[in-house]
Amino acid sequence: MDKCALTFCVAAGVAVCAAVFWPRQQNKKAEVADGVAGLIGNTPLVRIASLSEATGCLVLGKAEFLNPGGSSKDRVALYAIEQAAQAGQLRAGGCIFEGTSGSTGISLAMVARAKGFRCHIVMPSDQAIEKSELLQRYGATVERVEPRSIVDAGNYVNVARRRAAESDGGYFVDQFENPLNFDVHYQTTAPEILGQTKGEIDAFVHGSGTGGTLAGVTWFLKQNVPGVRCFLADPQGSGLANRVNHGVLFADSEREGTRRRQQVDSLVEGVGLNRLTRNFKKLLLCGAKKTLLDGAVTVTDADAVRMSRWLMANDGLFVGSSAAINCVAALSIARSLGPGHTVVTILADSGQRHLTKFWNDDAMAKAGHETVAPESLDEFPQLL
Numbered sequence: 211m212d213k214c215a216l217t218f219c220v221a222a223g224v225a226v227c228a229a230v231f232w233p234r235q236q237n238k239k240a241e242v243a244d245g246v247a248g249l250i251g252n253t254p255l256v257r258i259a260s261l262s263e264a265t266g267c268l269v270l271g272k273a274e275f276l277n278p279g280g281s282s283k284d285r286v287a288l289y290a291i292e293q294a295a296q297a298g299q300l301r302a303g304g305c306i307f308e309g310t311s312g313s314t315g316i317s318l319a320m321v322a323r324a325k326g327f328r329c330h331i332v333m334p335s336d337q338a339i340e341k342s343e344l345l346q347r348y349g350a351t352v353e354r355v356e357p358r359s360i361v362d363a364g365n366y367v368n369v370a371r372r373r374a375a376e377s378d379g380g381y382f383v384d385q386f387e388n389p390l391n392f393d394v395h396y397q398t399t400a401p402e403i404l405g406q407t408k409g410e411i412d413a414f415v416h417g418s419g420t421g422g423t424l425a426g427v428t429w430f431l432k433q434n435v436p437g438v439r440c441f442l443a444d445p446q447g448s449g450l451a452n453r454v455n456h457g458v459l460f461a462d463s464e465r466e467g468t469r470r471r472q473q474v475d476s477l478v479e480g481v482g483l484n485r486l487t488r489n490f491k492k493l494l495l496c497g498a499k500k501t502l503l504d505g506a507v508t509v510t511d512a513d514a515v516r517m518s519r520w521l522m523a524n525d526g527l528f529v530g531s532s533a534a535i536n537c538v539a540a541l542s543i544a545r546s547l548g549p550g551h552t553v554v555t556i557l558a559d560s561g562q563r564h565l566t567k568f569w570n571d572d573a574m575a576k577a578g579h580e581t582v583a584p585e586s587l588d589e590f591p592q593l594l
């Protein structure tokens with residue numbers, strides 16, 4: 211057994227033991243849900259008819275937008291708040307701080323309300339305005355700050371960390387670096403996918419923001435489904451696909467902090483990064499040269515917009531931008547595997563979160579993107 215395989219097996223053993231001994235969050239929804247927390251998780255898998263019929267595969271989307279806070283981040287918020295309260299890091303009535311592109315903040319604000327905590331969210335000002343309006347409706351304090359690199363004190367994550375440190379006993383969630391993020395997807399999202407597909411899954415693909423979903427699901431599937439292939443779907447401007455395919459995140463001249471313009475120059479929200487987070491690093495193997503993934507594809511903004519319009523026109527699915535890039539990647543993977551395979555992806559949020567940007571045709575036309583659904587799936591490029 212070579213060194214890489216040995217590293218993987220040892221780590222897999224540790225993770226399996228951890229999964230057995232950690233309490234499962236809530237794997238079965240009761241007939242009557244216990245408050246908002248009881249509505250989180252156990253989302254359905256939906257067959258995406260247009261992509262399935264065109265490829266002869268079963269292309270399935272995990273409908274995470276059906277969580278009560280509207281995204282997969284509800285799982286992370288519930289788990290982080292429960293664990294912090296149990297560990298005494300969060301006192302009754304205390305304040306939760308987080309830097310987020312929006313979705314995690316909304317989930318935290320919702321769970322905080324339900325459990326009697328306060329919430330202070332710092333987010334980049336270029337994210338869709340409906341996200342901060344929703345945060346305010348949930349009673350969170352919202353700070354919108356200019357998009358800055360992670361090495362800048364004004365970066366939204368750094369501001370949130372500072373606000374927590376300056377507060378009286380505030381809890382900083384730190385979704386990018388907090389391993390609870392990986393754990394909750396390993397313990398809930400992935401076993402749900404395994405059960406829903408009865409283990410018949412050939413490929414999984416998802417984007418990476420914090421990396422929690424991709425790493426947690428990939429680890430679990432690789433341990434439980436022999437031969438499953440896992441892929442990263444990356445937006446344009448992100449360095450992660452390059453890191454997965456070539457072992458290099460970026461040219462030195464593009465390191466975060468060396469450029470003045472925004473680092474990940476994409477219209478897609480919630481995914482894409484030019485740094486390795488602790489959650490994404492769970493995917494690194496063998497002296498960090500290789501990853502547990504089987505490959506990565508880069509999806510352009512133009513194709514993401516066209517896929518969102520395609521899914522609406524042909525399937526009645528109203529998805530957000532990260533789900534759109536996932537579906538462009540899932541289409542390519544299904545085509546390359548050939549008929550008879552099952553490809554699973556994540557529909558992290560709905561188009562309702564993106565009405566003023568990604569789903570605003572005028573804004574997209576101004577950015578030079580075609581907003582009419584393509585005539586055929588043949589118009590999408592083969593990415594691998």
Ligand SMILES: Cc1ncc(COP(=O)(O)O)c(C=O)c1O
Pocket residue numbers: 281311313314417418419420421422423424479480481530532533558559
């Ligand atoms: C809409 C959306 N999709 C996907 C992701 C990526 O998930 P993860 O942070 O687990 O990598 C995020 C993260 O914020 C998101 O907001």
